[in-house]
Amino acid sequence: MTTPSRHSPYSASSPGTDPAAAPPPGCPAHQSSGFGRDGMRRLYGPEADQDLAGVYEKLRAEHGPVAPALLHNDVRVWAVLGHSENLHMVRTPSQYTRDSRVWSAVRDGTAGPDHPLAPVFSWQPMASFVEGAEHQRLRGAVTGAMAGLDHRGIRRHINRYSNKLLNDICETGEADLVSQFAEHLPMMVMLHVLGMPEDYSERMVQAARDMIKGTETAIASNAYVMEALTRHVVRRRAQPEEDFTSALIAQPAQLTDDEVAAHLRLVLIAAYEATANLIANVLRMVLTDPRFRAQLSGGQMTVPEAVEQSLWDEPPFSAMVGYFAKQDTQLGGQQIKAGDGLLLGIQPGNVDPVVRPDLSANMQGNRSHLAFSGGPHECPGQDIGRAIADTGVDALLMRLPDVELRVDERELSWRSSILSRHLVALPVQFGKRPPQDVTARPMSHVPTPRKHWEVTSPAPRPEVPAEAPQPVAPAAPAAEPAAPVRRKGAWRRFLEWWRGY
Numbered sequence: 001m002t003t004p005s006r007h008s009p010y011s012a013s014s015p016g017t018d019p020a021a022a023p024p025p026g027c028p029a030h031q032s033s034g035f036g037r038d039g040m041r042r043l044y045g046p047e048a049d050q051d052l053a054g055v056y057e058k059l060r061a062e063h064g065p066v067a068p069a070l071l072h073n074d075v076r077v078w079a080v081l082g083h084s085e086n087l088h089m090v091r092t093p094s095q096y097t098r099d100s101r102v103w104s105a106v107r108d109g110t111a112g113p114d115h116p117l118a119p120v121f122s123w124q125p126m127a128s129f130v131e132g133a134e135h136q137r138l139r140g141a142v143t144g145a146m147a148g149l150d151h152r153g154i155r156r157h158i159n160r161y162s163n164k165l166l167n168d169i170c171e172t173g174e175a176d177l178v179s180q181f182a183e184h185l186p187m188m189v190m191l192h193v194l195g196m197p198e199d200y201s202e203r204m205v206q207a208a209r210d211m212i213k214g215t216e217t218a219i220a221s222n223a224y225v226m227e228a229l230t231r232h233v234v235r236r237r238a239q240p241e242e243d244f245t246s247a248l249i250a251q252p253a254q255l256t257d258d259e260v261a262a263h264l265r266l267v268l269i270a271a272y273e274a275t276a277n278l279i280a281n282v283l284r285m286v287l288t289d290p291r292f293r294a295q296l297s298g299g300q301m302t303v304p305e306a307v308e309q310s311l312w313d314e315p316p317f318s319a320m321v322g323y324f325a326k327q328d329t330q331l332g333g334q335q336i337k338a339g340d341g342l343l344l345g346i347q348p349g350n351v352d353p354v355v356r357p358d359l360s361a362n363m364q365g366n367r368s369h370l371a372f373s374g375g376p377h378e379c380p381g382q383d384i385g386r387a388i389a390d391t392g393v394d395a396l397l398m399r400l401p402d403v404e405l406r407v408d409e410r411e412l413s414w415r416s417s418i419l420s421r422h423l424v425a426l427p428v429q430f431g432k433r434p435p436q437d438v439t440a441r442p443m444s445h446v447p448t449p450r451k452h453w454e455v456t457s458p459a460p461r462p463e464v465p466a467e468a469p470q471p472v473a474p475a476a477p478a479a480e481p482a483a484p485v486r487r488k489g490a491w492r493r494f495l496e497w498w499r500g501y
């Protein structure tokens with residue numbers, strides 16, 4: 001690793017890239033070679049599209065844990081590549097903020113509303129863009145509403161929705177687990193959590209995917225999703241029920257209808273995109289990675305452990321744009337100026353050789369990856385995301401224990417951007433089998449014996465506090481989990497009866 005450069009990408013001077021690696025400014029190779037202005041490496045364009053992780057490693061070798069780089073339109077940014085540098089940044093709100101209005105590129109218009117990444121960095125009155133007391137008010141409302149969720153009930157629904165999706169494919173003997181499972185399950189679950197399961201449709205799934213892909217139709221898709229959410233807020237303001245939306249409205253923060261709708265959108269889209277990626281990644285890993293095959297057949301590796309390993313190796317969000325310096329400071333040996341933009345490097349931070357000298361070593365029991373970020377903005381929905389992935393994958397492996405990849409692993413392809421990396425398709429085959437009754441009391445069916453997959457969910461851990469989300473319940477026990485359940489109120493018992501439990 002070369003000595004980290006001390007040049008600021010925001011200064012007029014040369015950014016300090018390794019002259020042997022970077023062509024000089026004015027070189028005709030610039031436009032096509034992955035280098036942009038001042039000879040700085042681009043995090044977009046053909047080279048990055050092909051192998052962004054490789055670009056990060058070159059940056060790490062040239063500059064150390066914090067490297068100058070270019071976003072689309074050659075907007076300068078610091079790529080934070082080190083694990084501890086990323087953690088320091090997210091945990092130091094006195095120096096770094098998520099409020100993009102302080103970003104000099106936004107102020108001088110180089111990162112304007114027409115920038116391809118504008119949908120993710122344009123400031124909005126939401127928890128993710130505010131700090132201090134306002135952040136506490138908005139985030140407190142979200143976490144307060146989450147605290148009231150019945151996590152055990154949610155897992156039963158995840159299991160039920162998984163089995164619904166599996167019923168659609170089980171008689172065919174083959175399927176694409178990305179478009180027919182991973183991309184649907186989180187939407188079904190999240191709409192249920194928000195209290196609007198009737199809004200689940202193919203159109204809603206497509207709209208959510210479209211919004212985050214930044215296509216020409218993204219604005220129309222956003223309008224479609226917002227219309228459904230706004231209608232739902234009005235409905236629940238008039239008549240509350242036992243769901244996340246009603247709980248959010250009832251929080252002491254007294255959110256306006258617009259604030260409630262904006263946070264429902266934040267929760268729905270953050271959860272949908274990340275969890276769909278996570279499920280696809282875990283399924284691919286479980287189907288193809290010899291480490292898991294070996295461990296799974298030896299009965300060692302649980303699905304939650306496979307999920308955690310995937311959060312290290314293929315985090316659902318690979319980076320976030322971003323954090324912004326509130327004052328002149330130093331990070332990873334670089335001089336950061338007030339107003340500089342910094343990329344939260346989740347994927348490069350997770351493979352930082354300082355914390356992972358051997359990438360093939362499994363990370364069992366170690367949850368210190370950056371997949372959910374950290375500090376005041378750390379993802380508050382991580383237990384729900386984990387539960388959807390754990391329970392969904394477990395249900396799938398139990399219903400289709402003979403599932404295997406239908407193509408050579410090398411034929412799998414990904415669509416990448418700075419923000420995330422999606423598996424395009426995961427074609428599989430399995431023995432045909434009849435559908436299962438999903439209207440029966442959830443989790444009361446007799447499990448199919450697992451022949452090839454020795455995958456188990458862990459037993460509930462005693463140290464988890466009563467109010468915290470419980471670990472994933474075994475996917476198909478013959479009876480309800482034995483852990484004590486709080487006595488439900490008459491209204492909840494009535495609702496459960498009404499909904500068919």
Ligand code: HEM
Pocket residue numbers: 090098127128129139142266267268270271274275278315316317320344371372373374376377378379380381382384385386
């Ligand atoms: C595997 C699934 C998920 C992953 C990998 C993930 C990851 C993240 C990351 C990296 C952030 C940004 C933190 C920052 O700004 O530094 C975030 C924020 C957030 N996530 Fe998640 N997330 C997931 C699932 C969910 C779910 C299921 C929910 C809701 C039920 C959720 C709700 C949120 C919210 C509300 C924020 C904004 C928090 C704030 O700014 O204070 N996420 N998530």
